[in-house]
Amino acid sequence: xxxxxxxxxxxxxASMDLTDRLTEGVRTALAKAGLPEPExxxxxxxxxxxxxxxATNTAMTxxxxxxxxxxxxxxxxxxxxPPLAEVERLEVAxxxxxxxxxxxxxxxxxxxxxxxxxxxxxxxxxxxxxxVRLEFVSANPTGPLVIVNARAAAVGDALARLLRAQGARxxxxxxxxxxxxxxxxxxxxxEARVAQELGEPVTLPENGYPGEYLIALAREYLEEYRERExxxxxxxxxxxxLDEALGLGGETRLDRLGRWAVARMVESQRRILRDYGVxxxxxxxxxxxxRAAGLPGRVLAELAARGLxxxxxxxxxxxxxxxxxxxxxxxxxxxxxxxxxxxxxAVDVAYHHYVKFAGADRVINLFGPxxxxxxxxxxxxxxxxxxxxxxxxxxxxxxxxxxxxGQPVRMSKRRGEFVLMEELLEEVGRDAAxxxxxxxxxxxxxxxxxxxxxxxxxxxxxxxVQYAHARICSIRRQAAEQGVARPxxxxxxxxxxxxxxxxxxxxxxxxxxxxxxxxxxxxxxxRVAYWLQELAGMFHPYYKTHRVIQDDRRLTLAxxxxxxxxxxxxxxxxxxLGVSAPEAM
RNA sequence: GCGCCUGUAGCUCAGUUGGACAGAGCAUCGGACUUCUAAUCCGAGGGUCGCAGGUUCGACUCCUGCCAGGCGCACCA
Numbered sequence: 001x002x003x004x005x006x007x008x009x010x011x012x013x014a015s016m017d018l019t020d021r022l023t024e025g026v027r028t029a030l031a032k033a034g035l036p037e038p039e040x041x042x043x044x045x046x047x048x049x050x051x052x053x054x055a056t057n058t059a060m061t062x063x064x065x066x067x068x069x070x071x072x073x074x075x076x077x078x079x080x081x082p083p084l085a086e087v088e089r090l091e092v093a094x095x096x097x098x099x100x101x102x103x104x105x106x107x108x109x110x111x112x113x114x115x116x117x118x119x120x121x122x123x124x125x126x127x128x129x130x131x132v133r134l135e136f137v138s139a140n141p142t143g144p145l146v147i148v149n150a151r152a153a154a155v156g157d158a159l160a161r162l163l164r165a166q167g168a169r170x171x172x173x174x175x176x177x178x179x180x181x182x183x184x185x186x187x188x189x190x191e192a193r194v195a196q197e198l199g200e201p202v203t204l205p206e207n208g209y210p211g212e213y214l215i216a217l218a219r220e221y222l223e224e225y226r227e228r229e230x231x232x233x234x235x236x237x238x239x240x241x242l243d244e245a246l247g248l249g250g251e252t253r254l255d256r257l258g259r260w261a262v263a264r265m266v267e268s269q270r271r272i273l274r275d276y277g278v279x280x281x282x283x284x285x286x287x288x289x290x291r292a293a294g295l296p297g298r299v300l301a302e303l304a305a306r307g308l309x310x311x312x313x314x315x316x317x318x319x320x321x322x323x324x325x326x327x328x329x330x331x332x333x334x335x336x337x338x339x340x341x342x343x344x345x346a347v348d349v350a351y352h353h354y355v356k357f358a359g360a361d362r363v364i365n366l367f368g369p370x371x372x373x374x375x376x377x378x379x380x381x382x383x384x385x386x387x388x389x390x391x392x393x394x395x396x397x398x399x400x401x402x403x404x405x406g407q408p409v410r411m412s413k414r415r416g417e418f419v420l421m422e423e424l425l426e427e428v429g430r431d432a433a434x435x436x437x438x439x440x441x442x443x444x445x446x447x448x449x450x451x452x453x454x455x456x457x458x459x460x461x462x463x464x465v466q467y468a469h470a471r472i473c474s475i476r477r478q479a480a481e482q483g484v485a486r487p488x489x490x491x492x493x494x495x496x497x498x499x500x501x502x503x504x505x506x507x508x509x510x511x512x513x514x515x516x517x518x519x520x521x522x523x524x525x526x527r528v529a530y531w532l533q534e535l536a537g538m539f540h541p542y543y544k545t546h547r548v549i550q551d552d553r554r555l556t557l558a559x560x561x562x563x564x565x566x567x568x569x570x571x572x573x574x575x576x577l578g579v580s581a582p583e584a585m
Numbered sequence: 586g587c588g589c590c591u592g593u594a595g596c597u598c599a600g601u602u603g604g605a606c607a608g609a610g611c612a613u614c615g616g617a618c619u620u621c622u623a624a625u626c627c628g629a630g631g632g633u634c635g636c637a638g639g640u641u642c643g644a645c646u647c648c649u650g651c652c653a654g655g656c657g658c659a660c661c662a
Contacts (some may be wrong), residue, residue: 337660
C-alpha cells in the first residue's frame with residue numbers, strides 16, 4: 001500500500017535546526033540585493049505572537065556597514081528572500097525587525113521528522129570535534145558530601161550530557177585530594193578516633209575534623225581489623241598503646257589509617273553520587289596520579305625553562321603577574337615552599353598540563369566560590385604553558401544557603417554541622433533535587449528551604465513536567481486499550497492538526513534543537529529546565545481542552561502523533577538534565 | 586582596602602549573550618472533575634528591574650560611581 005500524499009507536507013531532509021535555514025535565507029537575500037552578509041543572524045522567539053515565530057535584528061546591526069536605513073535593508077531582505085517551505089510570510093516591523101511567520105502546514109509536517117529522530121531529536125554537532133575534560137564535585141575526601149556538592153553534581157552531569165548531545169567527546173572527572181595538609185589532618189583526626197575507641201582519652205588535633213562520622217568510621221575500622229587479625233586489638237584494659245595495639249609504628253600507622261579512611265570516604269561519595277544518577281569516567285588521585293608520578297617536579301622544570309620562575313626567601317615562585325592582564329593575577333605565587341614541599345598550586349598545574357590537557361582541547365572545572373580567587377593563577381599558568389586562551393574554563397557554582405523554616409542552617413565541615421547530600425535526597429528525592437538545582441543559573445546563589453521543599457513536593461515544577469509525560473503515556477495506553485493502533489509514520493495523516501494550540505505546540509517542538517545548541521554553547525543547562533516547564537505548560541491546557549481519543553479516527557491518529565512528539569521531546573529534555581521521565585505517576 | 590558573585594512581584598528565581606507593552610512557579614483571592622490521571626485547568630490582583638548618571642534608534646542587559654548581602658585576598662587546599 002502506498003502512503004497517500006500528505007496535505008501541506010514537505011519533508012526537507014536538511015538539518016532540523018530551523019534558524020540555520022532562516023539564516024541561509026537572509027544571507028541569500030542580502031547577496032541578491034548586493035548588500036554585505038553577516039556571519040550569523042541572531043534569532044529570537046518574540047514574546048508576542050504578532051511579531052511572528054522568529055525575529056532577527058540583522059537589518060539593524062547591518063545598517064552601519066551597509067550605509068542604509070535598517071527598515072530599507074529589511075525591506076530588501078523580504079523582497080529577495082528565497083521561497084522556503086518553512087516560511088509562510090515575512091514582515092518588517094518596528095525600527096527594522098524582520099519577523100518570520102512559519103507555515104503551519106510545514107510545521108505540522110515536520111512532526112514526522114521529530115518522531116523519526118526519536119531520542120536523537122535535539123542532538124547536533126555544534127560542539128563536535130572537541131574533546132572536553134570536565135571536572136566537578138571533587139569534594140575533599142575528609143568528610144561526607146553536602147548539599148552544595150549535590151548542586152555541583154547536577155550541574156556538571158547535565159553539562160556533560162549537553163555537550164555530548166552536541167557532539168563533544170566529554171570525559172567527566174572526580175579529582176580526589178588525597179594528599180597534602182588536609183589529608184594529614186584527616187589522618188590525625190581518624191587516628192585520634194581510633195585511639196578513642198580503644199579506650200584512650202585522646203583529644204582531637206588542631207585543625208582536625210571533629211565530625212561524628214569519623215567515630216563511626218573508626219568503629220568500622222576496628223571491626224574490620226578484628227575480623228582480619230582474629231581478635232586484636234584489645235581495648236584499654238589489656239593494651240593502652242595504640243602502636244602496639246595496631247601493630248604499626250608512627251608515620252606508617254598514620255599513613256595507613258589515613259588511606260583507609262580516604263578509601264572509605266571516596267567509596268561512600270561514589271555510592272551516593274551513583275544513587276543520584278551521576279557516574280564519572282575518571283576518579284583521579286592526587287597522590288597516585290600526580291605526586292607519585294613525579295609530575296610536579298617536571299612542571300617546575302618546564303616553567304623554569306621558560307624563565308617563569310625565580311627563587312626568593314628560599315621558596316620557588318611563579319611569575320604570575322608577568323603573564324599580562326589576560327590572566328589577571330595580582331601577585332606571584334609560590335610553587336615550592338622553603339620547606340621543600342610543593343604547593344597544591346604546583347601539583348594542580350602539573351596535573352592540568354600533563355594529564356588533563358593531554359587528552360582534551362578544552363578543560364572545564366566547576367569550583368565553589370571559595371576557590372574563585374584561585375582561578376587567575378591557574379589561568380596564568382595554563383597560558384604560560386602554551387594552552388590557548390579560553391581552553392581553560394572555570395565555572396563557579398555558587399553556594400546553597402540552606403534554610404529550615406526560614407532559619408539558616410550553618411554548614412561547616414570543620415565544625416561538623418552540615419546537612420548531608422544523603423539527607424537531601426532522602427527528604428526531597430533525586431529528580432526533584434536535580435531539577436531544582438537546574439532551574440537556577442550555576443553562578444547564582446541559591447536558597448533552599450528544606451521544610452518548604454518537602455512540604456511542597458506536589459507543587460515542585462519537576463512533577464509538572466513529569467506529569468505531562470506520564471499523561472501522554474497514559475493516553476497511549478488508553479488508545480491501545482481501545483484498539484487505536486498508530487499506523488506507520490509515513491501513513492499518518494497529520495492534516496487534521498489545525499487548532500491554534502496544536503500549531504503552537506508543534507512550533508514549540510521545533511525550537512528544541514536550537515535550545516539545546518544554545519544551552520550547550522553557553523554552558524547553561526537551566527535553559528533546558530525552563531523550556532521544559534513551558535512546554536509542559538502548553539501541553540496541560542491542550543490536554544484539558546482538546547480530547548485526543550475520540551470518534552473521528554483520523555483526528556485521533558493525528559493528535560496521537562502530536563502527543564507522541566511532545567512526549568519524546570519531554571523525555572529527551574529530561575534526559576539531558578538527568579531527570580527521569582516516568583510513564584505513570 | 587582590593588577582587589569576584591548577587592540585587593527583578595510578598596517568597597524562590599528566569600529574562601535567549603543590546604530588542605518590541607517586564608515573565609514563571611509558589612503564596613493570596615475566585616472558579617472547573619460522571620469523559621484520555623485534578624501532581625491538572627480557567628481567571629484576578631501584585632513591579633520606580635538596589636540608587637544615580639552615561640553610551641544609542643533602543644538598556645534588566647554595556648560603562649562609571651555609590652548602597653546592600655555573600656565569598657575570597659597564605660610558603661592552606
